[in-house]
Amino acid sequence: MAETKLSAEKRTAFGKGAARTIRRADKIPAVIYGHGEAPLHVTLPGHATMIALRASNVLLSVDVEGQSHLVLPKDVQRDPIKGFIEHVDLLVVRRGEKVTVDVPVHLEGEAAANTVVQQELTTVSLEAEATAIPDAVTISVEGLEAGAHVAASQIALPEGSSLAGDPEQLVVVVTGAATAAQAEAELEALEAEAGIVRDEPTETTEPAADQS
Known part of the structure; x- marks a missing residue:
């Protein structure tokens, strides 16, 4: 499976108000976690992420300030009425790991x-x-x-x-x-x-x- 590359930004603002502001800017709040690492809160590009997540189990290479994170979407939360992506949980994986x-x-x-x-x-x-x-x-x-x-x-x-x-x-x-x-x-x-x-x-x- 080929990797899909995305560029992300670190996120420091939290809560419903901050999430709405992020989404109005055509971005998606997300968290990268796993393998004992501290959770990394980021924002993803809205359109590119939406296209990438059309495929099931897509392998993502997310670049955050020059550091690459290999992840799988673990949970994608969508608005129940309009269907847009509200938040994404990204699980860190390693090459060769099952x-x-x-x-x-x-x-x-x-x-x-x-x-x-x-x-x-x-x-x-x-x-x-x-x-x-x-x-x-x-x-x-x-x-x-x-x-x-x-x-x-x-x-x-x-x-x-x-x-x-x-x-x-x-x-x-x-x-x-x-x-x-x-x-x-x-x-x-x-x-x-x-x-x-x-x-x-x-x-x-x-x-x-x-x-x-």
């Missing part, structure tokens, strides 16, 4: 006809070197029949990565697609159980033409 991260799961291929593919997990937890975190893992569902399933332990992992979560967790389940008649029957059974009575359409008779 870290535990959640990696996206991508599906490829087409399952057998008349089946439905259910993705139970959108991410899996992996242990990988901080400088070699995979962007994603891929599962092929090509030709899978109803009743097939894929557990976490069956995922082909990139070299150097290992599963950190439960190997028995189901990631993908393939079921048979219900026909329209089956779906209608199930709906009617649920309605009957709930005491719902459908209004049946009534037949209407056109008035006879006036013969007079």
